[in-house]
Amino acid sequence: MIPLPPFFSKYNAPSPFFTSRMTIMKYKFPIFTILLLAFSSVGAQVASHAPTVFTQPPAAAPAGTVPLTAAGKPVARVNGAVLTDADLVREEYAIFPYARQHGGVPKELEPDIRAGALKMIIFEELVYQEALRRKMTVPAAKMQKSEADFQKTFSTPDEFRQFLDSEFHGSEQALQAKIQRSLLIEALLKTEVENKSTVSPVEVRAYYDKNPARFQHPETYTFQTISVLPPANATAEQLNEGRKRAGDALRQAKATKSAEEFGMLAEKISDDDYRVMMGQHKPIPVAQLAPPVVKALAAMKAGEVSDVIQVEQIYTIVRLGEHTPAGIAKFEDVKAQLEKELPQSKKNQIRAELDKQLRQSAKVEVM
Secondary structure, three states: OOOOOOOOOOOOOOOOOOOOOOOOOOOOOOHHHHHHHHOOOOOOOOHHHOOOOEOOOOOOOOOOEEOOEOOOOEEEEEOOEEEEHHHHHHHHHHHOOOHHHHOOEEOOOHHHHHHHHHHHHHHHHHHHHHHHHOOOOOOHHHHHHHHHHHHOOOOOHHHHHHHHHHHHOOOHHHHHHHHHHHHHHHHHHHHHOHHHOOOOHHHHHHHHHHOHHHHEEOOEEEEEEEEEOOOOOOOHHHHHHHHHHHHHHHHHHHOOOOHHHHHHHHHHHOOOHHHHHOOEEEEEEHHHOOHHHHHHHHOOOOOOEOOOEEEOOEEEEEEEEEEEOOEEOOHHHHHHHHHHHHHHHHHHHHHHHHHHHHHHOOOEEEO
16 A cells, blocks of 8 residues: 555645644645655755655754654554554644654644544545545546646756655656545545535625624724833832933823834833834733723824823833724624635535544544
8 A cells, every 4th residue: 555645635724633722734735745745755965855754763852842753553544554654744744844843743732733643644545545436537637747747846857766766666656646646635625525615705794694792892902102110129219210211201202203203212212022013012902901001092092192101110101003992893804804714614514524424434443
């Protein structure tokens, strides 16, 4: 059996099998990139085709990192077809591509990544077997184009030959079988998932109308700050010095004519961390702001600069950018987001249902 390559369809979606404390998504790749990621090294001198699977642990894996290694051991059997840890590791790299840069995956994420990779390679094997059961074929023209595209990823014919010798013992037929496999998986998923995942404009609008709570937003303010922060346990003299600095900062802030000028001043004299962002704060709900700040902002118009606001021992000057009353986001403002999100959600659901359906009549053994 030819080892299963990681499958990155152009109809790609986040794996319906993988979740963790951070969002890890697969990426879109053409067929030739699928193959490049699927195989190990073709030689250290070929930099453009560096290994994607470590056969030995990296020499200096960072603490808290689990290296991804493979020894060719079986990890699952799907209707008699054996999947190995090489298949598994390749899929782990697909889920977490940063592993190549960092010598492995974070220890706390490794169990989830491994479980997700195992489920995905089993799913892909089931899809491939279903494509064969349906007697699906790949048009000769598409095979030829995919082969040609793959060969173009190599700098020279000699480089391609070296790859072929290293990974397939020089067999172009084996490479063609690998390409055909990926194209069959792609074709079946297009039929059973992609083509069934479309969401009409009417459905997008209906989702918005039926879920008003999701689009509610609190009252928020967007603003810039210049702050004077006396040291902890400040003496009376230090507090007095802080008030003087705040007064001087206010005179300069009132003289600014634009958000850019205020921001440049914040970079120069502010003590708070927002100075590196020209004093700019993203929209902040009223509930998260100190009452004196809310009182000042409520009395201001966009572009105005406040007087000095004291919050405990901190002195702050704010420039109001935008005030957004509480309400529900307009459909026009969220339409584009929903047009991307809803088909993706539907696609994930259909993929999961397809996996369940294929498993019902399959014999899957995890080793």
